[in-house]
Amino acid sequence: MSTFNGLVDRSGLRMLVGKLAFWRARDRAELVEQSVYFAIASLLGVVFFFPFYWLVKVAVSWPPTNLYSGQPSLGIENPSYYNFVEVFFAIPFPQFLLNSVVIVSLAIVGNLVFNSLAAYALTMDFHGKRGVQLVLITAMMIPFQTTIIPAFLVTNELGLVNTHLGIVLPLATIIINILVLVASFEAVPESILESARLDGASELYILFGVYWPLSKPALATNVILSFVFAWNAFLWPLIVVSDRALEPLPLALANFQTQFQGNFALTYAFSIMVVLPIVVMFLLLQRQFIESVVMTSIKQ
Amino acid sequence: MTARERVERTLPSLSISKRGRRSVIAWLALVPTLTILILYRFVPLGWNFVLTFQEMNYTGETSFVGLDNYRRLATDPVFVEALVNNVVLLGTIPVGITVGLGLALLLNKDFFASNAFRSLFFLPYIVMMVAVAVIWTFMLKTDNGVVNYLLVRTGLVSEGISWLSSGTWALVSVFLVHVWKTTGFYMVIILAGLQTIPTQLYEVADIDGASRIQGFLYITLPLLKPTLGVCVLVGMIASFRLFDLVFVLTNGGPAHESEILLTWLYKQAFSFGNFGYAAVLTIVLFALMLAIVSIGWTLQRRAVQ
DSSP states (O other), rough: OOOHHHHHHHHHHHHHHHHHHHHHHHHHHHHHHHHHHHHHHHHHHHHHHHHHHHHHHHOOOOSSSGGGGGSOOSSOOOOOHHHHHHOOOOOOSHHHHHHHHHOOOOOOOHHHHHHHHHHHHHSSSOHHHHHHHHHHHHHSOOOGGGGGHHHHHHHHHHHHHHHHHHHGGGGGGOHHHHHHHHHHHHTTTTTHHHHOOOOOHHHHHHIIIIIOOOOOOOOHHHHHHHHHHHOOHHHHHHHOOOOOOOHHHHHHHHHHHHTTTTTTTHHHHHHHHHHHHHHHHHSSHHHHHHHHIIIHHHOO | HHHHHHHHHOOOOOOHHHHHEEEEHHHHHHHHHHHHHHIIIIHHHHHHHHHHHHHTTTTSSSEEOOOOOHHHHHHHHHHHHHHHHHHHTTTTHHHHHHHHHHHHHHTTTTTTTHHHHHHHHHHHHOOOOOHHHHHHHHHHHHTTOHHHHHHHHHSSSSSSSOOTSHHHHHHHHHHHHHHHHHHHHHHHHHHOOOTTTTHHHHHHHHHHTTHHHHHIIIIIIIHHHHHHHHHHHHHHHHHHHHHHHHHHHHHTTTTTOOOEEEEEHHHHHTTTTTTHHHHHHHHHHHHHHHHHHHHHHHHHHHOOO
């Protein structure tokens, strides 16, 4: 303690104050500039963020009647989670959630396994590799939106209309995910593969025991993209599913809105429950998330 | 037993070369992916073409109708309306990019909470389109929507706008919400582009007495050209893929005034059962997207050279 006091003696303190004053003088202009930037960003931020604020404000309003009578108030008064509870009574929410979870899980597993296998093949030199690469590039140029009608007929032929599998199948391999994995696998040094082969490693071991542990960012991209695509999918489930018990959450939300048209608060509460997983995922994995979602959509 | 041995055992009579063995393994590994792609990309592409010459009734029976479905395009006013609306919505791209560029320039500076602001502006992009449409549907209600409340209260308009129930305003609503949703996306791409510009360039310009505006016009903009090109290309493809927003926010209404190609072909097929005509509309959409992508790629390649 005494040595600590000795360190921060008067002269030291004076030096510190001097330094601070110097810093202030030099950077005062910069400080003003930064404040201006901050003010502009805040102003725009308020405009951009307002819908989210409103979403939460309305969702926690109870009773909902005070939203319609007279002037709406902009502040949050007497927040209540009642609307969130009410959603469970209005619709079979767990059922819809389960549908979404099943679809997302199948999509993630499908992408991890199928894409890894395909990427593994593409790291090898084999007969017809050029052709496969061409097929992948061509398939990327065919937007799924422009194949929905025959894709529905294909699903019908396969007997997969009104099934979870029917929703997942077109999402079970995403080409950009394969390309991300190929790039990652090819970066693995040849020497590591050679030594694994000398140890008698099987092809599957090389894929899942050597390539996988060295390709975590690429695998994360696979998981994130298939999660986002499957969780947000709307048009395709709308076409393939007519049985309400099989609807994933986005479809349930759209129907909910028409069903409870007058009840803003209830619909907003449901919206929050649908949106939350992706938002939480984004906040937890910001950098990886932005890289996956934005950078891959550029390459597409 | 290694996979190689396994293959050797299953194919004993063929004394296959190393490359041949590898080919068998590679093709086996490609089976699931190729099956899915063939089933959901290539078969539909061909089938869609066949469908354009057919009529299909509800039992799934088809009959050949020649070019009838193509002729129908000429007499369908909604098709023209949808096409025009698709083109109008391309206008979200310059607006979104301009705002996104402004935000990127601002947030490229280092100031208090600038990172938090980046996430904030990106947030609309990651929220599911259906939820976005639901949120805005209630905000844009004519009588008790908060947007009209704020506009009237601040005196910007004298009486509430019927955002979703009048034709022109319905398209404007789709336009504005789409801009709100995509601006953050452009911002992130442009931010990444800005970070590739060496700061020395600005220092040199500063020494030469160039103003900030000159720096922006003669350094930032030219070097951002490829990035902005990517934004335009991605934006165009995304705008033709738009479906959820229009479907939930306006459902193409009122009276088809905010219809777009994708919602119209969806309705033709799955509401009216006109699969043949919907297939023709699909071909129009596909041709447009293909044209845009190839023009975009050519321009991009020329820009690089």
